[in-house]
Amino acid sequence: MDLRYSDQDREFRARARQWLQANIPQERRPASGKAASQFDRDWQKKLHDHGWAGVAWPKEYGGHGLSGLQQVIWYEELSRAHAPAQHVSTTYVALMHAGPTLMARGTKDQKTFHLPRILSGEALWCQGFSEPNAGSDLAALKTKGTVDGDHIVVNGAKTWTTDAMHADFMELLVRTDPASERHKGLTWMICDMKTPGIDIKPIRTMLMDDHVNTVFFDDVRVPLANVVGEVNKGWSTAMATLSFERGLGFIADQLELLEKVGRAIELAGELRLADGRLAIEDDEIARRLGSIKADTMAIRAMTLADIAETDRTGIPGPKGSMMKLMVTTTHKALSQLVGDMLGWGFMEFDGDRASNPWTHDYLWSWVFSIAGGTNEIQREITADHVLKLPRSR
Amino acid sequence: MYLVPEGDELEIANAAAEFIASALPINRLHTAGNADMNGAVRSQLAEMGWFALALPEDKGGSGLTAVEHALFFREIGRQCGPVDILAQALAAMVCKSADVRDALVSGTASAAVLVPEGNRHRLIGSASATHGLLVTPQSASLHEMAQANIEARPALDPANSLALVENLPAPAESQDGAHIWRLGQIGSAAMQVGLAEAALDLIVEYAKVRETFGKAIGSWQAVRHTCADMAVMTEAARAELWYAATAMKEDRGDMEAHVDAAKHLANEAALKATDSNIQLHGGIGVTDEHDAHLLMKHAALLSRLFGSRQYLLSRLLHAKLED
Secondary structure: OOOOHHHHHHHHHHHHHHHHHHHHOOOOOOHHHHHHHHHHHHHHHHHOOOOOOOOOHHHHHHHOOOOHHHHHHHHHHHOOOHOOOOOOOOOOHHHHHHHHHHHOOOHHHHHHHHHHHHHOOOOOEEOOOOOEEEEEOHHOOOOEEEEOOOOEEEEEOOOOOOOOOOEEEEEEEEEOHHHHHOOOEEEEEEEEEOOOOOEEEEEOOOOOOOOEEHHHEEEEEEHHEEEEEEOOOOOHHHHHHHHHHHHHHOOOOOHHHHHHHHHHHHHOOOHHHEOOOOOOHHHHHHHHHHHHHHHHHHHHHHHHHHHHHHHHHOOOOHHHHHHHHHHHHHHHHHHHHHHHHHHHHHHHOOOOOOOOOOHHHHHHHHHHHHHOOOHHHHHHHHHHHHHHHOOOO | OOOOHHHEEEEEEEHHHHHHHHHOOOHHHHHOOOOOOHHHHHHHHHOOOOOHOOOOHHOOOOHHHHOHHHHHHHHHOOOOOOOOHHHHHHHHHOOOOOOHHHHHHHOOOEEEEEEEOOOOOEOOOOOOOOEEEEEOOEEEEEEOOOOOEEEEEOOOOOOOOEEEEEEOOOOOOOEEOOHHHHHHHHHHHHHHHHHHHHHHHHHHHHHHOEEEEEEEEEHHHHHHHHHHHHHHHHHHHHHHHHHHHHHHHHHOHHHHHHHHHHHHHHHHHHHHHHHHHHHHHHHHHHHHOOOOHHOOOOOHHHOOOHHHHHHHHHHOOOOOOOO
C-alpha cells in the first residue's frame, strides 16, 4: 500500500488549483428558475472553453480520460475553491448519467450529436425513470411505449424528475412490450423535451423550491433512432446508468464533505451559544464534530481505496452502495450538528441556498438519502452483493 | 496510491492468519485458565519472529512497517488474542539494552500492559509477566514486575487478566516520543477491526442458515439492514486503518491525525458490530458457550486502551490534513 502521488498527479493538482482560483464565478448561483440553469450552463461552458470539462470522459469523446485518482484530485480542488456544487447543478444528469450511458450503449450518431453538447453545457438532461407507482421498485414501471412505424408513441407519467423544466433531453425508460413483466420489455430512449404532448407539472418540496416535477406524456412520438441499446432490452441500459451513479457519481459529494467539516469547525470557533460560550467550547458539540471529521476521513480513505482499485482492475467494485450510505448519513449528521450550533439562525430560511447554505443542506440531506436509490435500497444492495445474504424479494 | 493490502503484505497477513487460527483459536476462551498469552504460545510466536516484525533490522528485527504491524494485529483481533502480544512487540522496541530486547523477542521474557489509574496502575495481561509496559503519547517505559505488589482483580474479558499495581517500580528502560504510542494505537485499532470483521462473519453465516417463520433470518430486512450497517462501519474503520498505517510508514505530516481517527473508528466499529452480533443471534447470542460475548468483551477492553474517545476526538478536531 502507498499514499504517494506521481509527478503528473501533483502537477495536475497545482494546475487545477491555479486555474480554479482565478476562474470560479464570483457571483452567487441564483436560487432557482432559468437564471439558475443559465448560470450552470455558463459555468460548464467556461470549463469546456478552458479545457476542464469531462475530466472523467475518455479522450475520444472530448474528455480528458483522467485516471480515477486525478478525478479525485479535480473534485477536491473544486470543493477547496468553493466552485459551484455539482449535486445541485442542472448539468448533473447530463454529465453523470446520460453521457456515460451514451458512451457505453449509444450509437455512433447518438454519440456524435449529444456528447459534445453535454460537455459544452449546451444541452441539459433530466431522468425519466421513477413513476408515481415505481420508485425503489423501478421494474414496476408502467409508462407505455407503442411502436408505430419508425416511432415509439409514449403515454404515461414520470415523477421526481429533477430540473425537467430546464432540460433539453430526457433519458426515458418505458414499457414497450405490454405483455412483459418486471425487468423485461423495457426500452431506454432519448426524448427531446420540446416534443409535442409533454406536460411538466412542478412539485413543491419542503426545500421551498420546485426542482422536481411530474412529467406527463400524451401520445409523445419519439423516433426509433433515439433508442439507446435495443428495444425491449432497456433494463440493461438503465443498469449501466445506475451503476455509474453508484460508482463514481457521488465522488464530488464524498470529497466535498471534508471541506464542509472544515468550515463547520471554523464556524464552531466563531459562533456563540445562547449561554455566551463559543460553540466549540461545548463538549457535546466538539465531540460530535470530531466524530464526523473521523467519519469523513474514512469516507475519503474508502474513496481512494476504491478508485485506486478500479484504476488497476478497470472494474468498479461492489462497494458504491456502502459508500452512499456512509456519505448520506454523515452528511445528515453534519448538517444537524451545524443546525444545533446556529440556534435560531438555522430557523431563518426563505428557500435561498446561497443565503443560508446550512439549512438548505439539512433539507437536502433527505434528497441525498432518497434520490438515486434510498438508503434502504442501498442496504438491500449491500446485503445482496457484498454480504451475499439470502434474497428478501 | 494504492490502499488495499497486496503482494508481500498479503503473504504476511495470510501466514499470520493461519498460524493464529491454530495456535490461539478463539474457542480456547471457553475453557477456564486460558487468559493472556501462555508460555507455549509465546515461544511459538517468538520462534516465528512475530514479536520483532516492526523492530529495526539493526536491532535484530524484521524491520517491517506499521502496515505489516497492522495486518498482523488484525489477525490477532479476529481470534480475540490477548493484549500481551502487543505489549511484547512494543516492549522490545522500547529497549536500549540488547539483553532485555533479545529476551522479549525470543520469548524468555514477557510483557503486559500498564495504564495509570489514580495513584496506582492497572495491569492488563499476565500477572506473571516479567515486564510491564507503560505507554503514553509522550513516552514509553518498561518496568520490571518481579518485585511489584500486584493485586489480582476479576476480569470481565476472558482473554485478559486484570490486576492493580501499587508502587510501580522505577522504569528499567524508557523512550521519549510518541512512536510506541502510535504503534500501540495502530495495533489495538487493527485488533478492533479484526473483532468487527469476526462479528460480521459470524452473523452473516448464521443468518444464512437460521430460520424463523419458515425463512432464513438473513432474508428479513430487520436483519439484513443491521448487517449492512455493520458492514459499512467495518469497511470505514478498515479503510482508515490502512490509510493511517500507510501514512505512518511514509512518515507523512498528518499521520497522527489519521492514527487517532483510525483508533476511534475501529473502536466504534468493534463496539457496534460485536453488540449487533449478539442481538441478531437472539437467545443463543447471550449464552456462555457462544463466541459472541467474547468478541464484545474484548472490544470493550481494547476501546479503553491507547486513547479515550474524548482524547481522540478533541485532538482530531484541530488536526491539519494533507492531500
